[in-house]
Amino acid sequence: MRRLQIQHPLGSGAFGTVYAAELVADRGMRRKVAIKVIAGEHSGTDAFLTRVRDEARLLAMLQDDSILSVLDLLHLEGRDCVVMEWVDGVDLDQVVEAGHKAPPRALAVFGATVAGALHKAHTAVHPGTGEPLGVIHRDVKPANVMVTARGHIKLLDFGVAKAAFDARESKTGRLVLGTLLYMAPEYILTGRVSSSADLYGLGLVLGELATGRKFGKPSLEREKFERRREGWLAELPDEYEPVRQAIRSLLEWEPTERPTGAEAEATLLDIADAASGTGLQRWCARVVPAVGATRATAEDGEGMAGRAFDLDSSSPPPPPAIENTVGLSPTPPRPRSPTPPGKAAPTIPAIPVKPEDPTRFEHIGPSTGSMVLKGLLVGGGVGLIALGLLVAILWYFR
Numbered sequence: 001m002r003r004l005q006i007q008h009p010l011g012s013g014a015f016g017t018v019y020a021a022e023l024v025a026d027r028g029m030r031r032k033v034a035i036k037v038i039a040g041e042h043s044g045t046d047a048f049l050t051r052v053r054d055e056a057r058l059l060a061m062l063q064d065d066s067i068l069s070v071l072d073l074l075h076l077e078g079r080d081c082v083v084m085e086w087v088d089g090v091d092l093d094q095v096v097e098a099g100h101k102a103p104p105r106a107l108a109v110f111g112a113t114v115a116g117a118l119h120k121a122h123t124a125v126h127p128g129t130g131e132p133l134g135v136i137h138r139d140v141k142p143a144n145v146m147v148t149a150r151g152h153i154k155l156l157d158f159g160v161a162k163a164a165f166d167a168r169e170s171k172t173g174r175l176v177l178g179t180l181l182y183m184a185p186e187y188i189l190t191g192r193v194s195s196s197a198d199l200y201g202l203g204l205v206l207g208e209l210a211t212g213r214k215f216g217k218p219s220l221e222r223e224k225f226e227r228r229r230e231g232w233l234a235e236l237p238d239e240y241e242p243v244r245q246a247i248r249s250l251l252e253w254e255p256t257e258r259p260t261g262a263e264a265e266a267t268l269l270d271i272a273d274a275a276s277g278t279g280l281q282r283w284c285a286r287v288v289p290a291v292g293a294t295r296a297t298a299e300d301g302e303g304m305a306g307r308a309f310d311l312d313s314s315s316p317p318p319p320p321a322i323e324n325t326v327g328l329s330p331t332p333p334r335p336r337s338p339t340p341p342g343k344a345a346p347t348i349p350a351i352p353v354k355p356e357d358p359t360r361f362e363h364i365g366p367s368t369g370s371m372v373l374k375g376l377l378v379g380g381g382v383g384l385i386a387l388g389l390l391v392a393i394l395w396y397f398r
Helices: 047-062 092-097 104-122 185-190 195-211 222-233 238-250 261-274 280-292 368-378 380-396
Strands: 003-013 016-024 030-038 070-076 079-085 089-091 145-148 153-155 308-310
Touching (some): 092 145, 092 195, 092 280, 104 153, 104 261, 195 261, 238 261
Antiparallel strands (some): 016 030, 089 145, 145 153
16 A cells, blocks of 8 residues: 655745655555645636646656656645755755856766757657657756755746647647747747757756856847857856857757757766866756755645555546647746845755746747737727737837
């Protein structure tokens, strides 16, 4: 008989709470896990829950050492839950906020690992049918990559990933999804996304880890974009030159000129082999505990801490049979506590609940022009809403 012992909260947000927990099976088998408990108002049959289940199914199929594993979907006392592997680490957004810059060798190994994980996702096939899943992460950013003190890396939050598989429940159509600061320019301009957009996001992640600062809002004019990119990369010392070239290739304006995940992985591994200095494992051993020491105490948002459940009598209800679709599944937000002056940003061990990011969009349309055209064709109030949104976007990118 399996039993789930929920221990303490790791993070809490509007959509639920993530807890540290332990799975206990027959003959004394124990495993530490993280469990995401969906808030009561979101449990049931609403669109949000179908997206959560879709993300869990997708992660369960990918199965890569550097991609977060989902172990089970549960239904506990009317609450829907996702059981995930335990990752005792910090996300890279917290590392950058704390002022830690990765040395060239460590940066190259890190980049190669994430590029390899993206390649695995981009080329994944359904384990049952052998059909391509067509996975595109669409939200590669520092907050969606975790590192441990042993130098292990986990790519997480496939909540807005594009993928196709038979058990998928949610439908979204052609939406522009992700976090604005890490979106590839062509994705914002056209609404068309390819795997190269994920490699663009990786380029920004590597640039932030190297320079210690964000690239900023996207530039939608090629000349302006390239000028900003070169100014950003020029901040790196000479010893970063090989890595600088790799980052530049990931941040090419034309998506067809960016390397694939496999090509980026090979290039960065070559750079790491030729580099000297601090490696990834030694750098993580120093940085991760320092950032993790500032973690904030999370609230028990769903009142589950300290409770135990017999899983043999708590199985999830069967999801409705829905045809193969392409869609998204947003993950719950992770709150950030205010950071006192001179202190590093707080961290949450294991799988965090993501923050509500005002730059993470769930719909800004297939493209700005087509969105406005549709609005004007509908007429009246809808047209005015679309026009207002267009003005807002143009003002942001001015």
